[in-house]
Amino acid sequence: RTRYTGLIDRYRDRLPVHDDTRIISLGEGNTPLIRLNNIPRELGKDVDIYVKYEGLNPTGSFKDRGMTMAVTKAVEEGSKAIICASTGNTSAAAAAYASRAGITAFVLIPDGKIAMGKLAQAMMHGSTVIQIKGNFDDGMRLVKEVATEAPVTIVNSINPYRIQGQKTAAFEIVEELGGAPDFHCIPVGNAGNITAHWMGYSEYKDHGIVNTTPTMVGYQAAGAAPFMRGEMVDEPETVATAIRIGHPQSWDKAWNVKKESGGWFDECTDELILEAQKWLARKEGVFCEPASATSLAGAMRDIKSGKIPEGSKIVCTLTGHGLKDPDTAIAQSQGGLMTVEANLDSVKRAILDNMAE
Numbered sequence: 469r470t471r472y473t474g475l476i477d478r479y480r481d482r483l484p485v486h487d488d489t490r491i492i493s494l495g496e497g498n499t500p501l502i503r504l505n506n507i508p509r510e511l512g513k514d515v516d517i518y519v520k521y522e523g524l525n526p527t528g529s530f531k532d533r534g535m536t537m538a539v540t541k542a543v544e545e546g547s548k549a550i551i552c553a554s555t556g557n558t559s560a561a562a563a564a565y566a567s568r569a570g571i572t573a574f575v576l577i578p579d580g581k582i583a584m585g586k587l588a589q590a591m592m593h594g595s596t597v598i599q600i601k602g603n604f605d606d607g608m609r610l611v612k613e614v615a616t617e618a619p620v621t622i623v624n625s626i627n628p629y630r631i632q633g634q635k636t637a638a639f640e641i642v643e644e645l646g647g648a649p650d651f652h653c654i655p656v657g658n659a660g661n662i663t664a665h666w667m668g669y670s671e672y673k674d675h676g677i678v679n680t681t682p683t684m685v686g687y688q689a690a691g692a693a694p695f696m697r698g699e700m701v702d703e704p705e706t707v708a709t710a711i712r713i714g715h716p717q718s719w720d721k722a723w724n725v726k727k728e729s730g731g732w733f734d735e736c737t738d739e740l741i742l743e744a745q746k747w748l749a750r751k752e753g754v755f756c757e758p759a760s761a762t763s764l765a766g767a768m769r770d771i772k773s774g775k776i777p778e779g780s781k782i783v784c785t786l787t788g789h790g791l792k793d794p795d796t797a798i799a800q801s802q803g804g805l806m807t808v809e810a811n812l813d814s815v816k817r818a819i820l821d822n823m824a825e
């Protein structure tokens with residue numbers, strides 16, 4: 469077995485690279501597809517649920533799949549600087565891959581509205597972090613404007629190479645399962661990732677590698693759910709800051725995915741999202757960030773209601789790692805922390821009082 473060197477090397481034939489292209493990689497992709505044991509049992513439903521743990525990519529989110537491609541192509545085309553607007557994960561990935569490539573990264577983030585882990589990453593990798601007094605949608609508009617006036621390559625998901633890289637997650641799932649799942653549930657912000665997954669599944673179908681494609685289900689946070697409103701949302705708000713987006717960039721593409729796959733969009737309240745995040749952490753040992761739990765939150769509800777029928781094989785994408793947002797995790801785990809005297813009696817009492825029945 470040869471050393472794993474990232475998804476471009478692995479899927480070279482299916483990606484727009486040349487033999488002599490210098491690949492900018494951190495070994496992204498090849499993430500675990502974990503079959504849930506306890507949650508299906510607790511739901512009392514006969515379903516197979518898998519989570520694709522994208523939080524285990526090098527910078528802790530699925531963005532690395534797109535960023536390896538976008539930065540590889542930017543460098544190939546002679547670009548010396550990349551730029552993005554971001555709710556945090558794209559900026560972390562852009563910063564890391566720019567460092568790897570030896571180029572400059574500029575990132576625009578909404579002032580005070582990104583999770584601490586993501587800010588730490590963008591700063592630590594040495595990108596220029598520009599906090600704007602506005603939200604992601606404002607940042608995206610500004611990035612598009614400034615890119616016409618400065619020599620910078622946009623690495624948001626409007627960059628088509630991003631989608632090319634991200635489609636490989638669908639390839640991996642098909643290879644692990646020996647075919648496509650029945651349903652693929654995924655959090656939706658800009659809708660780049662749902663578009664990318666559908667592209668991956670469709671490509672495998674077109675090339676005869678699979679006979680079926682999944683029904684694509686996109687879940688949004690209730691306070692930031694333009695696909696449910698049927699129009700752009702101007703003041704998006706949700707605890708899941710990664711998907712605090714009101715003007716999705718891949719609007720038409722996402723509606724097309726819904727239509728072609730026979731899927732649907734739905735929304736989850738912040739409460740439901742945090743509950744799913746906690747369930748996954750406590751019942752399965754898998755820690756994802758709030759936005760990522762939106763896929764499981766919606767899936768569990770649709771399984772309970774029967775909209776996703778028994779006997780189904782379901783994949784939920786967990787887009788980012790739980791460590792990205794320690795503040796939200798700690799805030800909702802109150803009661804789990806105690807302080808005792810540093811003596812045997814106190815520690816023993818703490819253990820006996822908290823023993824499971």
Ligand code: F0G
Nearest residue numbers: 554555557558657658659660661787788
């Ligand atoms: N989940 C996480 C953890 C994300 O960071 C994002 C997007 C999404 C889901 C939604 O993916 O936009 O392709 O529909 N984050 C972007 C960012 C906006 O800047 O990091 P999408």
